[in-house]
Structure formats: structure tokens, C-alpha cells
Amino acid sequence: MAEGIDVYKRRYGQNPKSLWRDLKGTVEPFYVTLRNMFKKPVTYQYPEEKRTPYPRYRARIVLTRDPEGGERCVACYLCSAACPVDCISMQSSEDENGRRYAAWFRINFSRCIYCGLCAEACPTLAIQMTPFYEFSGRDPLKMVYEKEDLLIADGGKDNEYNFYKHAGIGVANPRGGNEDEYGPVDVRSNLP
Amino acid sequence: MPILTIDNQQIEVLKGTNVLEAAKGLGIVIPHFCYHEALGAVGACRLCAMNFVEGPVKGIQMACMIEAKDEMVITTTDQASQEMRARVIEWLMMYHPHDCPVCDEGGECQLQDMTIAGGHDIRRYGGKKRTYSNQDLGPFICHEMNRCIQCYRCVRTYQDYCGGTDFGVLGTNQRVYFGRFRDGRLESPFSGNIVDACPTGVFTDRTFRYRTRYWDIEEAPSVCPHCSLGCAVIPGGRFRELQRVRGGVNKQTNGFFICDRARFGGGYGNHPERPRVPRVDGAQTTWPEALRALRKRITDLVARHGPGAVAFLGSPRASLEANYLLDSWAASLGSRRIAFDSHWQHDRSARVAAGKLGPRAASLEDIRCSDFILMIGVDPLNEAPMLALAVRQAVRRGVRLAVIDPRPVTLPCAAAHLPLAPEALPDVLEALAGGDIRRLGRREAVLLEGILEQLRAAERPVLIGGPDLLGAAGIERLLDTARLLASEHRPCKVMTVLAGPNSFGCGVLARQGPDFEAILNGMLAGEIKALVCLESDPMTGSSDPARTGMALGKLELLAALDYLPTAAAHHAHLFLPTTAVPESAGVYVNNEGRMLLFSSAMDPGTPISVSGGGDHPPRTFLPATPGSEPRPAWATLGHLQGRRLSLRDIRQAIEMEHPNFAGLSSLTTGGEGKRIADISPPPETAPEIPFPHSEGEGTLRLYAMEDFAGSGELAGYASALAPLRPTPFVMLGALDAKQRSLSDGQQVRLRSELGGVGVALRVVPDLPAGIALVPRLRGTALESYVPGRGHYDCQILSEDEEKT
Ligand code: SF4
Ligand code: SF4
Ligand code: SF4
Ligand code: SF4
Ligand code: FES
Numbered sequence: 001m002a003e004g005i006d007v008y009k010r011r012y013g014q015n016p017k018s019l020w021r022d023l024k025g026t027v028e029p030f031y032v033t034l035r036n037m038f039k040k041p042v043t044y045q046y047p048e049e050k051r052t053p054y055p056r057y058r059a060r061i062v063l064t065r066d067p068e069g070g071e072r073c074v075a076c077y078l079c080s081a082a083c084p085v086d087c088i089s090m091q092s093s094e095d096e097n098g099r100r101y102a103a104w105f106r107i108n109f110s111r112c113i114y115c116g117l118c119a120e121a122c123p124t125l126a127i128q129m130t131p132f133y134e135f136s137g138r139d140p141l142k143m144v145y146e147k148e149d150l151l152i153a154d155g156g157k158d159n160e161y162n163f164y165k166h167a168g169i170g171v172a173n174p175r176g177g178n179e180d181e182y183g184p185v186d187v188r189s190n191l192p
Numbered sequence: 193m194p195i196l197t198i199d200n201q202q203i204e205v206l207k208g209t210n211v212l213e214a215a216k217g218l219g220i221v222i223p224h225f226c227y228h229e230a231l232g233a234v235g236a237c238r239l240c241a242m243n244f245v246e247g248p249v250k251g252i253q254m255a256c257m258i259e260a261k262d263e264m265v266i267t268t269t270d271q272a273s274q275e276m277r278a279r280v281i282e283w284l285m286m287y288h289p290h291d292c293p294v295c296d297e298g299g300e301c302q303l304q305d306m307t308i309a310g311g312h313d314i315r316r317y318g319g320k321k322r323t324y325s326n327q328d329l330g331p332f333i334c335h336e337m338n339r340c341i342q343c344y345r346c347v348r349t350y351q352d353y354c355g356g357t358d359f360g361v362l363g364t365n366q367r368v369y370f371g372r373f374r375d376g377r378l379e380s381p382f383s384g385n386i387v388d389a390c391p392t393g394v395f396t397d398r399t400f401r402y403r404t405r406y407w408d409i410e411e412a413p414s415v416c417p418h419c420s421l422g423c424a425v426i427p428g429g430r431f432r433e434l435q436r437v438r439g440g441v442n443k444q445t446n447g448f449f450i451c452d453r454a455r456f457g458g459g460y461g462n463h464p465e466r467p468r469v470p471r472v473d474g475a476q477t478t479w480p481e482a483l484r485a486l487r488k489r490i491t492d493l494v495a496r497h498g499p500g501a502v503a504f505l506g507s508p509r510a511s512l513e514a515n516y517l518l519d520s521w522a523a524s525l526g527s528r529r530i531a532f533d534s535h536w537q538h539d540r541s542a543r544v545a546a547g548k549l550g551p552r553a554a555s556l557e558d559i560r561c562s563d564f565i566l567m568i569g570v571d572p573l574n575e576a577p578m579l580a581l582a583v584r585q586a587v588r589r590g591v592r593l594a595v596i597d598p599r600p601v602t603l604p605c606a607a608a609h610l611p612l613a614p615e616a617l618p619d620v621l622e623a624l625a626g627g628d629i630r631r632l633g634r635r636e637a638v639l640l641e642g643i644l645e646q647l648r649a650a651e652r653p654v655l656i657g658g659p660d661l662l663g664a665a666g667i668e669r670l671l672d673t674a675r676l677l678a679s680e681h682r683p684c685k686v687m688t689v690l691a692g693p694n695s696f697g698c699g700v701l702a703r704q705g706p707d708f709e710a711i712l713n714g715m716l717a718g719e720i721k722a723l724v725c726l727e728s729d730p731m732t733g734s735s736d737p738a739r740t741g742m743a744l745g746k747l748e749l750l751a752a753l754d755y756l757p758t759a760a761a762h763h764a765h766l767f768l769p770t771t772a773v774p775e776s777a778g779v780y781v782n783n784e785g786r787m788l789l790f791s792s793a794m795d796p797g798t799p800i801s802v803s804g805g806g807d808h809p810p811r812t813f814l815p816a817t818p819g820s821e822p823r824p825a826w827a828t829l830g831h832l833q834g835r836r837l838s839l840r841d842i843r844q845a846i847e848m849e850h851p852n853f854a855g856l857s858s859l860t861t862g863g864e865g866k867r868i869a870d871i872s873p874p875p876e877t878a879p880e881i882p883f884p885h886s887e888g889e890g891t892l893r894l895y896a897m898e899d900f901a902g903s904g905e906l907a908g909y910a911s912a913l914a915p916l917r918p919t920p921f922v923m924l925g926a927l928d929a930k931q932r933s934l935s936d937g938q939q940v941r942l943r944s945e946l947g948g949v950g951v952a953l954r955v956v957p958d959l960p961a962g963i964a965l966v967p968r969l970r971g972t973a974l975e976s977y978v979p980g981r982g983h984y985d986c987q988i989l990s991e992d993e994e995k996t
Pocket of ligand 4: 416417418419420421422423446450451452453454455576577578579
């Protein structure tokens, strides 16, 4: 205990500057307040007054389409794996052209923390964050969005990429018909 | 045993071990593709590079191709070998498509893992990629050749290990291709193994196409319930639905692979008509109601007619725990009328095996390591598929295989086949045991002499027999033969194929109890008023379905505990739903007496694909999971006796009561299991059981046989297996067909005591004269022909003859 008092004294007790510091500490806050009273306030009077966030703001999530209008999402489950709160669920399926797609896709927005990890994980640019932040409700079930609620008509932040034009499985173009591919090899040939 | 140094650590390994394995023993895992414990090393992928600093070989070498030798000093962490591995993986990835998001292998892909492990994280090659056209390989396997890295594991699995001939490697140079000569279903009954073996997504399970990722699937080590071998499998479920089964590892039983019946036949628990709710007199009810009703009705019946009025039927597909509790329930009521298999001949065979096999039992590993194999009255591919593969592994080493069986026993390997009518099999067994060989025909006697000679000369011979043609009497004689052939220095092991995954365990529990035939007689005589069926369906399981149907009709109470929509479950006055094998934990005792633990991979419930009608799950909040009523049979049976027991308690009780099962409660899942202790069998008071067949006069003798996908009870409810089920056919020898002027492929009329059916005729050249064969095919007109019950007198007529 005695040691503690010694330490205090050593630090503050014998310090001639301490009086000056205390005075300054009393007056300065008044000065700061006074100075700000004549500045324009930064507060928005939400909801009367709305702020436009930057495009990369992370709010309500959408599923986008490729330039050809096809659903971009291939239901690869990567977003649901990345999601720290497990609010994405889906069932993948295959259509008659061999395209992998989500038979259903559900995001429970009452659980989403808008961390953006899903969009980060998406290999097809399908799932994207939008700046639409006015997004709340009283009924948790109404915050559960299905695929038809999530899907939008365009490509969101990217209107060029089409995953199937780079994947080898031959959905957008015939097999071996993508720009970065040779046509299928002839396995029966024995030329060198 | 060589001692070598890897990364400054010393290890002593068995002679013949390769350096890659030796490193693994030290916990040093080096990326590799082509090496596989069951397939061996070929040095194809060039990835397992290590730097050999001292010893007989020097420099960067493929570790899988080099046998560990004394004085080797090896590093795996030096720059040169690390760089080599990084380059190789980069080359392997050069043409690899940008496919992971749409590839089912993603998440459990060795190529993904090894790419990261090899340090290749950015693509440098910007040029065009090679592509291939795919093939349609049928309903089970998807093909995506662009993903191939030429490790040759698939061919080595399909051709070398499994003996398939319709798939291989084609092409040269940069065009190496793994597929069939032309499109079509992969014909091997072990084709699914290439899905497990391929380290990339070239071969994926079509029945599991785009269903689930590895990280979402709920898996647990389990045991295959489709036959008596007890292969290790790993069922996986998601959204309350069993979605796939893959092979597990048990080096004593299946090794690394499984058959297609197991892999694609797991869907029985997803059957759309699976009863999931307790029922009393046809009306759905709650658990407490149903349990109360069952207890009350049984108490009433016992009070009115005595304990003998209630009979119990266990099941070789129910766990040991559930069967044991059924037994103890019967005992507590004072009823001694309990049987554990509705097919009495199978039941008796299992009891003989359980009582007498002892240390003579051969495991599949023993068969793989044997040096002479004699199969008699057993058709492995249809009765216990992995047995065929185990036999093949022995034959690949040059071991001789002799088959004595009337059926055209197809095997994935060469065999000397002696087709003898079932009636001759007892004589053969007699002759093998030193009896008179002349009772057989001359040609047969000569062949048998040869077999006997090889048998005597072999050091590790194995005899294999099945219950359908040998019956209990034949199995007993087979065991006697093995005893006579064995000496102190030369064991002669036996494998008896049994009917179900837990037949052996049931055989131990059954002791001197009655068989189902006795119970059937009791029911027909009106002495038995109630029957409690545990996961068994006497209507289709017994050897005489018609008589059983009649007997069941006389009962006052039929109670069923099951997870299948069986006939018995349908007609039961009282029905209690149980969990299917992937949803429950328990123990099976396989055909060699090995206790194998299976654990629960998922919880029961109506699949989301059903409750959502194919779309998203219903948008409602529910207090309980829909369809989650099924409970493990052991829990229900404990409850019915007013006992709150855990699995552990039950296992301890079993150990106390049956010392054979010592070690049961300390078993762990995923291991090799434990053989039950060999305790000298109880004094033999079993009734003299005749052989299942006797010579019939005049007409043709028709035998039913098992079919790979069509006969098994569980397989019958697995819709994915449908493409493997043949259309009904009858087999006839060439001579018999000629006498009747019938030809192969012709549509004929098969007439027997069970009525007439139209089937296709298959002429089998060396089928013994006087007999015909039909596969038992559930869900067809051939359903009521039960294998293992002796013959049916039959006639085979051409369609025209039938009309006149
Ligand atoms: S933003 Fe984050 S919490 Fe929300 S869905 Fe995506 S990953 Fe999940
Ligand atoms: S990560 Fe993208 S492509 Fe994959 S499931 Fe999610 S949204 Fe679809
Ligand atoms: S198909 Fe698969 S197993 Fe066969 S060589 Fe290619 S990568 Fe290997
Ligand atoms: S051999 Fe029998 S136990 Fe093994 S996987 Fe096939 S059906 Fe199952
Ligand atoms: S594992 Fe050694 S070269 Fe493939």
C-alpha cells in the first residue's frame, strides 16, 4: 500500500505542472463545445433525411444475372460455407442443358450481419452486396428471402463476366468452344 | 527390417515398405496422387518427390517407387524437392479447367488439397487448355474428362482390383483418355469405386449429382446392411435425406472398396412410403398412446392365454442390441417363442456358424491372403459381392480357385467351375471329408480328386460355403470337412456366407430356441395369438410366404417395429417406427463373428425435398422436425419393458449374459471390430436338419437364387438400384432347352405350384440337367420364389404350347 502512495507522489504529487494541467482540463472542454456550436452538424435527421452510401457499402444482398440474362449463381455452396452466421441455405440442381443452378436459395436476413464474406467467396460474381440499407421488419419470417426475392434483372457491379464462358463443362459454348480452350482432342488418333 | 532417416527422424519399417509409406509413419505427409495403399505405386503422377541424400539411391526420386533400405537419409523439406513438387503440381494444373464451383468433388478433392499443399496458388499459364469429350457412363457415374491428371488410379481400380473389362485407358501422348470403348453403363458391379479412387472430379456419383458439398454432408462410420460381410461404409445425409454412401476402410473385411449394391442402395430409408408415425389399428397416433396400447394388449393376451400366446421375431438386419432386448422382453414375459430370422433354413445355418465356426472363421483378409480357395454352394457376386473381390485378389496372386455350384457363378476372375446339381453337393462334402468319392459321376470324381490334391497341398486353404444351397446341414458338414483337413501346422479356414448383416449375432442369441417354422405351426394351430416383429417382414422373408400370410391372418395382434413399408408393417395392428441404419447406432456381428460398430450419421425426418415439394422448405415455424417420430428400436424395446437403458447399459448386459460378446462395450467405430470370443458351443441338441433338397421325380426342379440388386430386402426399397434389376428370366441347361425345343432369349411360360408367369429364357450351356434357376426379383412375378428352401417342381413351356 505504502508503495502505491509513493508511486502516486512520484508521478503527480511533486509535479509543479499539475495545477496548470488541472486548469486546462477544466476549461478546454467548454472551448471545444463553444467552437462546434457554430459549425454545420454532421448528423442526418434520418428518416426524414437520407444519406446516399458509397456503392461498395454492404447492405441488402442480391443475386445477379450474367450479360446473357442467365442466373449467375451455380449453387456451389461457397457463400453458405463462408457465412459466419449460417444464414444462407440452398439446394443445387442441374437443368437439361447441364447448367448447375439453385433449385432454391434462401437468405435469412434477420440473421445476416452484412459482413460481405458471401460476396467475397462467390466465384461467379452472383451474390453481391448493395447499398440498400433500409431493411428491417417486425416479422422474422418476412426477413427470410427466397431466390425470387433475391434475384435481380442485371449484373450488379459487373455486367461482363459469365462464369460458364470460362468453365470447361460446355454450357455457354459447346465443349472446347470457349475462348481459352482448344477443341476436344481426338483420342483415337495416334499421331505424335 | 530396414531403418532409415527421413527429415532427421529415424524409423524402422517392414521390409518392402516404400519410402512414401515410411514417411507417413513418421507423420510426414507428402502430396501424392497415384500411390494408393490398395493399388500400389506406379510412379505416374511424379508428385511425391523427395531428396535422397545418403544410401543406395541418390538425388530427387519418386518416394513411392523406392523401397525403404537401411542407411537411407532423406529430406523432404529441402529446396530442391519442394521446388520439384511445386513445379509438378503446376504442370498438372496447367490444363485443369476453371470448374471447381460446378464440380461435385470440390471440397473433398485431393487435387485441390495437393495444389494448396504444393504451394501453387496463382496460375501462370495463360494459354489455351486442352479439352475432351465426355461419355455417358450410365445412371451411376458422371464423366468429366477435362479434370483428369493421368494418375491411372481409375484403371487400376476398375481393371486390376475389380476385374472390370469394359473400361480402360485409351489414346496416346497428350490425349490419354480414361473411359469405355463407347458410351454405355459401366458393367462391373464394383464400378462405383472409381468415384472414391479418382482423386479429382472426373468420376463422380451421378445419384449424388449436385446434391451437397462435403462440408455440409453429415457422415459417420457405419456398416453395410446389404449382406453378411459387414463392409465398412460411410453413409452421408443432408436435409434429412440419405444422399450417398461411400466406402469405409476396414482392412479385415472390405479393405478400401465396396460394391455397387451398398453404394447406390442406401436409399431404402428415403422410401416415399416409409411409415414414420406410430399406428394403432390403422390410425396414426402418438408414441405414448401406441406404447400403452401395445403393452396393454400383450398383457391382456398373456393373462388370457398364457405367455406362450405371444411370439417374437427378431431380425438379422436389426442391431444386436435391439435383438437382445427383444429376447429379454420375451424372457421377462415368460414366452420362449422367439426366433431371429423368418427364414428357418437361414436361421439354422446361422446357428451352426455361430456355434461351430470359432477360430476357423476366415475374414475377407484371410481370403485375400489364402493360397487355395474352394467355393461350394456359394454365388459371391449375388450373395456377398465383396467376397468375389476378395477372391479375385487371391487369384491375382496366382492362387487356384475351384467352384462347385450348379449356378453359373460369375466371378471377376478365372475359376475352375464344376457345375453339379444341388442334390450332389452333400456327396461332394462327404467326399471332401474322406468319404466315398465314387458316388459322384466319373468326370466329377476326377475333378474332385484334383481339387482334393490341391487342397491338401495348400498351406492356407479356405473353404467357402453359402446357406441357400448347403443349408444348415451342409454348412455343418463343410465345417467338419475343414476340421478334418486342418492340422496343427496348417489351418484350414472357412467362410460361411449368411443371410443378413447380423445373422451371426442372431445365431448366438437364438441358442436352442425354436425356429420360425415352429412358430408358424403354433400360429396356424391357433396357440400363438400375437407376433411382435422387430425390423423383419415374415410375409416376404420366410421360406413359404403363402403359408406365412395365412398364419399371420389368424393372429389377434400383429405388432411391427420397422423403418420399411413392408407388408407386415402395412398389415400390423400396431406399428412403431424405427430409425434406419444410417440414422441409428448399434452393433452387427458379421458372418465371421466380427462385432462391428455402426454409428448414426443423421437424424430421422421427412426429407426437405419432400416437405418442400422440390422447392424451398415450407415457410413456417414448427416446434418439431416433421417426420422425426422414428426412434431407435433398442430405445423403444427398452421403454416397452419399462427400462431406461443407454446403448452402453445394453452392451454391458449383453456381455454379462453372453460371455462370447466380451469386449462389446469397449468397441469403437471405424476400427476393425473384434471377433467374438470362441467359447465351446453348447451341447448339441439341435434337431437333425435335412439338406434343403432331395431328388424330385419327373418334372424339372426349379431353384431360386439371389440376385445382385433384385433380391435383398433393403435393396428392394432402394430406387436407385432399379437399373441393375434384370427383367424376369429363367435359366435352363442347353440339353434341357433342346429337348423342349426352346432357344435362348425366347419368351416362355414358367409354371409351378406358385402359378404361371411369363419370363425370358436364358440358356446356360453347363447348367446341370434336370434343374432350372430363377433369380428372386422383388416387385416382380418372381418375388415369391425364395432361395434356400429346396426346389419347386416346375414346367417350362413355350408360349404356343401354353395356349394349346
Ligand atoms: S453478409 Fe455475411 S452474414 Fe450476411 S449472408 Fe453474407 S456472409 Fe452471411
Ligand atoms: S457462392 Fe455465388 S455461385 Fe456459389 S452458391 Fe453462392 S451465390 Fe451461388
Ligand atoms: S480419371 Fe481420375 S483416377 Fe483416372 S487418371 Fe484421371 S484423375 Fe486419375
Ligand atoms: S459386399 Fe455386402 S456388406 Fe459389402 S458392401 Fe456389398 S452388400 Fe455391403
Ligand atoms: S505418388 Fe509417387 S509418383 Fe505418384
